[in-house]
Amino acid sequence: MALLNTLLLLAAALCIPGLINRTRARLAGRKGIRFAQHLYDVRLLLRKGAVYSTTTTALFRTAPSVILGTSLVALLFIPAGDLPALVSFDGDVVAFAYLLALGRGALILAAMDTGSSFEGMGASREALYGALVEPALMLTFGTLALLSGHTSFAALFDAGAGDDAKLIIVLLLAAYVLTKIVFTESGRVPVDDPRTHLELTMIHEVMCLDYCGVDLAYIKIATWLKSAALSMLAADAVAAAVCQRWWFAAPLAVLLTGLSVGIVESTQARNKLVRNTTFILTITALAALVFFTGYLLQLNIGIQ
Amino acid sequence: MLFLYTLLFLVLVVAAIFMTPLRAKVWTALALTGAGALWATVRAVGVLAGATPQTLWTIPGTLFGGDTGSLDPLSALFVVLIAIGSVASILYSRGYLAHTLAEKSPAHVSLHYTSLTVMAYAMLGVVCSDGGLSFLFFWELMTVASFLLILYDAQRREVSRAALAYLIMMHIGFVLLVVGFVRLDAVCGSASFDALGTYFQTHSPLPLFVVFLAGFGMKAGLFPMHVWLPEAHPAAPSHVSALMSGVMIKTGIYGILRTTAALGDLPALRTAGAILLAAGIVTGLWGVILAALQNDVKRILAYSSIENIGIILLALGVAALGKAQGNELVALCGIVGALLHTLNHSFFKSLLFFGAGNILSQTHTTSLDQLGGLAKHMPLTAMLFLTATAAICALPPLNGFISELLVYLGLLDGIASGSNILPSAAALASLALIGGVAVLAFTKLYGTVFLGSPRSHEVAESTEVDNLRLAAMALPLAGILFVGLFPRAAVGCVTRAADFFLHTPSDAAGWLLSPTLASAGRIAWLLIIVVALLLWLRHRTLRGRNVVEGPTWGCGFTATNIRMQYTGESFSEGLQSIATSLTQESGEGSPVGKGEIFPDAHRFDIGHRDRIGRLFSAWWVELLRLINQRVMRLRTGKINHYVLFALAFLVLVFLLSILNVI
Numbered sequence: 001m002a003l004l005n006t007l008l009l010l011a012a013a014l015c016i017p018g019l020i021n022r023t024r025a026r027l028a029g030r031k032g033i034r035f036a037q038h039l040y041d042v043r044l045l046l047r048k049g050a051v052y053s054t055t056t057t058a059l060f061r062t063a064p065s066v067i068l069g070t071s072l073v074a075l076l077f078i079p080a081g082d083l084p085a086l087v088s089f090d091g092d093v094v095a096f097a098y099l100l101a102l103g104r105g106a107l108i109l110a111a112m113d114t115g116s117s118f119e120g121m122g123a124s125r126e127a128l129y130g131a132l133v134e135p136a137l138m139l140t141f142g143t144l145a146l147l148s149g150h151t152s153f154a155a156l157f158d159a160g161a162g163d164d165a166k167l168i169i170v171l172l173l174a175a176y177v178l179t180k181i182v183f184t185e186s187g188r189v190p191v192d193d194p195r196t197h198l199e200l201t202m203i204h205e206v207m208c209l210d211y212c213g214v215d216l217a218y219i220k221i222a223t224w225l226k227s228a229a230l231s232m233l234a235a236d237a238v239a240a241a242v243c244q245r246w247w248f249a250a251p252l253a254v255l256l257t258g259l260s261v262g263i264v265e266s267t268q269a270r271n272k273l274v275r276n277t278t279f280i281l282t283i284t285a286l287a288a289l290v291f292f293t294g295y296l297l298q299l300n301i302g303i304q
Numbered sequence: 305m306l307f308l309y310t311l312l313f314l315v316l317v318v319a320a321i322f323m324t325p326l327r328a329k330v331w332t333a334l335a336l337t338g339a340g341a342l343w344a345t346v347r348a349v350g351v352l353a354g355a356t357p358q359t360l361w362t363i364p365g366t367l368f369g370g371d372t373g374s375l376d377p378l379s380a381l382f383v384v385l386i387a388i389g390s391v392a393s394i395l396y397s398r399g400y401l402a403h404t405l406a407e408k409s410p411a412h413v414s415l416h417y418t419s420l421t422v423m424a425y426a427m428l429g430v431v432c433s434d435g436g437l438s439f440l441f442f443w444e445l446m447t448v449a450s451f452l453l454i455l456y457d458a459q460r461r462e463v464s465r466a467a468l469a470y471l472i473m474m475h476i477g478f479v480l481l482v483v484g485f486v487r488l489d490a491v492c493g494s495a496s497f498d499a500l501g502t503y504f505q506t507h508s509p510l511p512l513f514v515v516f517l518a519g520f521g522m523k524a525g526l527f528p529m530h531v532w533l534p535e536a537h538p539a540a541p542s543h544v545s546a547l548m549s550g551v552m553i554k555t556g557i558y559g560i561l562r563t564t565a566a567l568g569d570l571p572a573l574r575t576a577g578a579i580l581l582a583a584g585i586v587t588g589l590w591g592v593i594l595a596a597l598q599n600d601v602k603r604i605l606a607y608s609s610i611e612n613i614g615i616i617l618l619a620l621g622v623a624a625l626g627k628a629q630g631n632e633l634v635a636l637c638g639i640v641g642a643l644l645h646t647l648n649h650s651f652f653k654s655l656l657f658f659g660a661g662n663i664l665s666q667t668h669t670t671s672l673d674q675l676g677g678l679a680k681h682m683p684l685t686a687m688l689f690l691t692a693t694a695a696i697c698a699l700p701p702l703n704g705f706i707s708e709l710l711v712y713l714g715l716l717d718g719i720a721s722g723s724n725i726l727p728s729a730a731a732l733a734s735l736a737l738i739g740g741v742a743v744l745a746f747t748k749l750y751g752t753v754f755l756g757s758p759r760s761h762e763v764a765e766s767t768e769v770d771n772l773r774l775a776a777m778a779l780p781l782a783g784i785l786f787v788g789l790f791p792r793a794a795v796g797c798v799t800r801a802a803d804f805f806l807h808t809p810s811d812a813a814g815w816l817l818s819p820t821l822a823s824a825g826r827i828a829w830l831l832i833i834v835v836a837l838l839l840w841l842r843h844r845t846l847r848g849r850n851v852v853e854g855p856t857w858g859c860g861f862t863a864t865n866i867r868m869q870y871t872g873e874s875f876s877e878g879l880q881s882i883a884t885s886l887t888q889e890s891g892e893g894s895p896v897g898k899g900e901i902f903p904d905a906h907r908f909d910i911g912h913r914d915r916i917g918r919l920f921s922a923w924w925v926e927l928l929r930l931i932n933q934r935v936m937r938l939r940t941g942k943i944n945h946y947v948l949f950a951l952a953f954l955v956l957v958f959l960l961s962i963l964n965v966i
Contacts, residue, residue: 046845048849049846049849049850049851049852050846050849050850050851050852051851051852051853051854052851052852052853052854053853053854053855053856053857054853054854054855054856055677055756055757055855055856056856057679057680057683057686057755059679059690059755062839064838064842065835065838065839065842066835068838069831069834069835069838070831072834073827073830073831073834087823087826087827089819089820089822089823089824090713090717090819090820091709091712091713091716091820091824092823093716094708094709094712094713094716095700095705095709095824095827097736098698098699098700098705098708098709098739099700099831101697101699101739101740101743102694102699102700104743105694105697105699105743105746105747108743108747108751109747109750109751109755112747112750112751112752112755112756112870113751113755113756114756114856114857115676115677115755115756115757115856115866115869116856116857116858116864116869116870117864117868117869117870118858118859119870120751120756120869120870120874120875121870121874123747123751123870123875124748124870124874124875124876124877124878125878127743127744127747127748127875128744128878128879130740130743130744131737131740131741131743131744131879132737132740133740134736134737134739134740135732135733135734135736135737135740137736138712138732138733138735138736139729139732139733139736141716142715142716142719142728142729142732142733145716145719145720146719146720146722146725148720149720149721149722150720151713151716151717151720209857209859210856210857213846213849214842214845214846215842218838218842274881277878277881277882284733288729288733291729295725295726295729298722298725
């Protein structure tokens with residue numbers, strides 16, 4: 001069962017970028033690229049050779065493997081609906097967050113390794129936004145721990161809201177916060193725009209400017225995995241409120257992120273960079289608010 | 305008798321070190337320290353492995369009702385930490401000081417090595433004495449020794465200033481401790497930490513707790529008494545910074561641990577826990593944000609020490625709150641997290657300061673704006689520094705992650721079990737933010753110093769350091785890897801040291817934590833295997849393909865040069881724009897103005913000073929200067945005046961005793 005869970009997550013990771021592209025194309029009235037185009041792109045990258053900057057060190061060549069490795073291991077913690085995760089222990093939420101942080105640190109250092117001013121710019125922004133979004137993620141885990149009385153992903157969503165309308169509200173709010181975190185962490189509008197290459201306004205894309213071939217493919221796959229893991233968390237929160245089954249949670253993760261990212265990117269402009277900090281701090285404030293709501297409700301109901 | 309022995313020992317150390325020839329002084333110091341460290345470690349490991357605690361010395365009936373020294377598991381843990389830190393630091397000093405030996409007088413060098421040896425023994429004395437006079441004695445010996453150690457480059461003005469500020473602040477802390485112990489002695493007739501427990505039960509505990517917290521917090525670098533740290537560390541030689549930051553400030557933590565444990569199960573423990581938690585949050589956040597804004601390697605490291613002290617106190621606060629609520633698991637996670645983080649911090653901070661020493665000795669600067677691209681010239685230093693960087697950011701699979709995992713687990717359990725929901729949530733969010741900003745601070749440090757291209761020609765010509773220094777660095781590295789990769793074994797020892805705080809026997813405690821730790825260890829190995837596999841796959845895929853090298857892609861701009869790299873200052877600019885209220889800008893020169901179409905050469909240097917530091921130096925230094933001026937009036941230089949003062953003093957004592965005041 002745990003293996004099925006991991007396969008589902010991998011499938012979700014592969015589907016989400018496709019759905020985003022299709023949604024965007026539909027909303028813009030274009031024919032658009034095919035659903036699996038991103039897979040073909042990566043296959044192309046895997047066939048290429050590589051060019052490395054003379055400024056770089058071995059760190060630059062190792063970083064993509066570290067980034068993909070952390071995303072892969074982090075993926076193992078996430079349950080899909082009622083399926084058990086491959087790895088589960090008390091405190092795995094912390095391990096998940098810090099594995100993602102390791103991946104982020106590796107990407108930042110790799111960007112600094114090229115000695116390019118553009119990549120330094122992206123690295124600096126990524127470091128700041130990553131730091132600011134961390135409390136939001138932890139507080140959301142805290143909220144779920146408060147509701148469920150457990151500290152591992154497997155049990156976090158087991159609270160099973162049942163019929164309690166108040167709990168359902170908190171879970172849905174937590175899912176909303178998690179979706180916003182997906183936007184930030186996977187570098188989508190309004191925080192970052194993955195479509196604008198070579199502009200001084202972007203974050204994620206500019207950091208892998210000097211990568212090509214296998215390395216770039218690794219980084220791209222790692223980004224998919226990361227957003228799939230976070231999307232699945234958001235979907236799990238919804239599923240815990242509505243219907244805790246894997247056949248509900250897994251498609252929901254794809255739909256939730258695919259549609260919401262696609263719609264936002266078609267209708268909204270990217271933030272000015274100074275507004276990004278405010279945007280992310282708002283997520284943290286929101287997470288704190290959700291936690292507080294959960295706390296008040298818990299006082300009232302007295303769930304253990 | 306103890307003091308007599310100590311004096312005898314001091315004379316021996318001084319004689320031995322002063323007599324040996326210049327080049328061999330380091331070996332004498334190493335032999336003297338190493339022997340003591342080895343002896344202490346063997347006994348400490350015995351105690352940690354389950355032997356009964358031993359009494360080391362007993363002094364009947366002197367001041368404070370007699371003194372004893374003993375080695376219980378908590379002391380044993382700190383003994384191990386001190387032994388490793390001191391030996392590594394003396395070993396490192398050989399290569400680091402080698403080029404300065406010619407320009408310093410032999411007496412100067414001897415004094416330095418004597419202080420290093422005495423410092424190590426004084427710290428061992430501090431953690432082994434049960435309180436009272438011997439504790440204060442060793443505490444003061446430690447302060448004086450570290451003061452002398454900072455003064456190695458006394459001819460530099462900022463060094464003597466920083467050392468003096470350090471000495472003054474340490475003595476304010478010392479006075480607080482003396483006040484605490486005297487009060488204790490007055491009430492209980494003894495001034496040991498055991499007596500403190502009795503005092504807390506019979507009197508209102510909070511005032512004395514706060515006095516001790518402030519006294520020990522001064523040494524540990526608790527906010528707002530942290531201001532000496534970022535001044536003293538850049539001024540001291542790097543091996544001394546490593547010793548002070550990695551080991552010495554932990555004695556402050558040791559004192560706070562003992563004081564908190566003395567509170568027992570009293571209702572005040574809850575308040576104390578809240579105070580510690582709040583102090584930890586503020587210290588941690590302040591330290592890490594200021595660390596991210598600094599542009600000097602050693603200042604970043606100094607501020608990050610403050611951050612880590614904050615994390616340790618936060619963990620201790622969690623433990624105290626958990627214990628007060630009767631939640632054993634939370635208390636266990638908190639206290640083990642605090643102890644393990646103390647140990648871990650001594651490992652990675654020593655390693656980082658040694659790395660900073662390598663940078664300084666090979667390039668003669670620690671300014672981020674001058675460095676860059678060192679990884680190519682000093683590959684081994686770069687690798688060691690990277691490991692310590694990842695460890696201090698609490699990234700898996702290294703040791704920092706294990707201790708922070710335990711703290712997080714305590715916080716999440718506090719929330720999940722509903723015992724301390726709001727304080728735990730506040731600490732949870734703060735700890736997450738601290739972790740995030742730490743990643744920013746240390747990627748900035750590593751990225752600007754070791755990666756990219758060299759920003760000055762000294763850096764471009766630097767070479768790797770000697771093997772002995774690298775061997776000294778391998779000592780803390782072994783600790784980092786051991787705790788990170790075998791967390792269950794490492795935490796086993798620490799759990800025994802946590803006995804002093806908990807009701808749970810350590811076996812049961814170890815059993816409670818073992819599922820999480822075993823999984824954390826497995827995750828570490830899994831991560832390593834997965835990454836290795838991916839690297840192999842990448843290597844296989846690229847085999848036979850066309851792999852070439854070229855310049856960094858300049859986005860179409862062809863005239864890029866080294867000065868266009870991202871600097872440390874620009875890296876943290878985003879954070880600076882949020883955290884303006886914490887710092888005061890100090891700038892030299894002027895940036896290129898907006899109207900200048902063809903700008904000529906500009907020199908512009910910006911720094912971010914600690915607002916608290918400014919606040920302190922502004923008023924109390926001025927106050928001290930004023931008092932000093934008044935006192936100086938008494939120093940007339942005439943014998944008859946001095947005789948008069950002596951007479952006046954005698955009359956005063958006479959009058960006071962007649963009036964039964966004393």
